Amino acid sequence: MARTITMREAINEALSQEMGRDERVIVMGEDNAGGAGSPGDADAWGGVLGVTKGLYHRYPGRVLDTPISESAFIGAAIGAATSGMRPVAELMFIDFMGVCFDQIFNQAAKFRYMFGGKAVTPATIRTMYGGGFRAAAQHSQSLYPIFTHIPGLKVVTPSTPYDAKGLLVTAIRDDDPVIFCEHKALYDITGDVPEDLYTIPLGEAEVVREGGDVTIVTLGRMVHTVLEAAEQLASAGVAADVIDLRTTSPLDEDTILESVEGTGRVVVVDEATPRCGIAADIASLVASKAFGSLQAPVELVTAPHTPVPFSDVLEDLYVPDAQRVVNAAKAVTSWSR
């Protein structure tokens, strides 16, 4: 039975139901229970934005508060994964990932490969990303392209409560390390989510709107910005296919290429900075595998290549908005030689 819940509740439910189904699933991170030394009752934060609230009492001993040392607890989670557990570690902000790159890039991502497939690392690392929270340069980045770049990691960027629950369940059950990226601005959006457990395969993009005039590829929070733009475009007579990647690794090339073969015109929208990013990657994919279909240069709508500004005015300009998407879509649909 589906009911309407928030993305925060959907993620919490996925964790809770998977913990109930499989005792190897544990949750660990900073302030995930009640803070070190606290009983985790009244003062239980459930993580900095309350995503893991309530799990501490439901699953005694399986929700671990960790010291503020990402290199230590991410390393512990990866070690636990290699020895039979299915840990879900919460690394508060994706911006802090830098202090534990070795654990993620050189250890977790490489075990299966270096041990000839004999070792598995079923660790899930949940983390917050994205701008719009006036949280400045060190707490606002969209760093999923960095993880997408590393073979051996899977990278998930859900845009709806339904997707968040199904993709997180799949991530937990997956035998490879998964970086699960949650946009801060999406925790309170609502949507229909089944009460029962379900899975969504990693590497399957979702066509969230069908149009036929232009293909707009996007992910995460930008899906909502693009849908707003697509509505405006529709009134202007431009019907857009909107593709939500859902996972950047594995990448669903077929869904993108199928749409581009129909439209011949492509806009890629990403909140991350442009160099070596998802937008450039999709543009390259389309140029090399759908060149014959293309009728206009690919337009990229991304953040500029700068840190996220603290100034409200500048941050609002920094994060791509619907108007920029509309402009880009109009540019590619009206382009001719």
Add this chain to the structure above:
Amino acid sequence: MTDERIRLVTMPKWGLSMTTGEITDWWVTEGEEVTEGADLADIDTDKIAGPLEAEGPGTLRRIVVGKGSRAPVGAVLAVQAPAEVPDSEIDTVVAEAQQRNAELAEAVESGAEDTGPAAQTVTVGRRALSYLSVGEAGSDGVATVLVHGYGGDKDSWLFLQPDLGSDRLVHALDLPGHGASSKDVGNGSVDELAGALLGFLDEVGAARAHLVGHSLGGAVAATAAVSAPERVASLTLLAPVGLGEAIDADYLRSFATASSKREVKPLLGRLLADPSAVTRSMVDDVVRFKRLDGVQAALQRLCEAMLDGDRQAVALPDSLAQLDVPVTVVWGAQDTIVPNPGDDVLHARLPRARIELLDGAGHMPHMEKAGSVLASLRG
């Protein structure tokens, strides 16, 4: 005061749960003359796509909701009026309509719009069974119970249940393994499902019921009727399993294993006389159902129980012929999933049954020709 020569084209409400619809195409352009009954636009709803027909004649003066846009039920989609009505007057009507549309959209967004009755759950044995009830019991207290087919759910009846429920109590349930019910189907046999159906009647307090079953649900309803004839007031079977031998075994097996939209969409097309009526949301709903834990295994089990090689394994008992209640059999003329076994077989198996063949319907007459099936149920 609006000019009475002006006709507003509005978003229809097709089915219980519909709150919005999407214009997938306009068939007429602004300035074009329109006759009554002409196809104006294609609308994509919760379950099925269909044409919006003009309610009367008049030039299509203005399109308010463009192709590719979604609008709430009741929203003004276009304005029709004879050419002599001045543009300025049309402009005023359009401006009012846009404001009204925005208000309706806001109501839908905030959930204030009535989205219909909510599903309920009963426990039958070890299983939770989900169901939706519409309407109130008549003086005879006999409820109507709708039983969907393999891979369907209680929403399969959304074009029928609201209308049927206007003068009687109508329950639509999710069989075990389906919808929001428990995914445990036991041995997957028709007997097992018929037991669940009788248990459901007990739980909702239906001493007797009019049973309506589609496909596998037809076999389930018929089996329940044979095993407890005192519980059944009438039996309506839509393209039921268990009367003939032919069945599209490839469809059943493919449906059990299909896991993506790419695989599901062409399969659903095979259910309908017009495959283009399959909508995105129909495909979405099936894929979402198929991804629930336990569904794949349940469908495999049901599929195995329904098939003997590439033929039907289910054979309804001969005693069905002696059933002393009104029996109606409805079959879509273009059904290739469970093809009509033919009049000879039907007359032999159900000598007293009323038999209706619906042209323009495939395996889903209650979706494709809901009006005809409704008329038949009203008798």
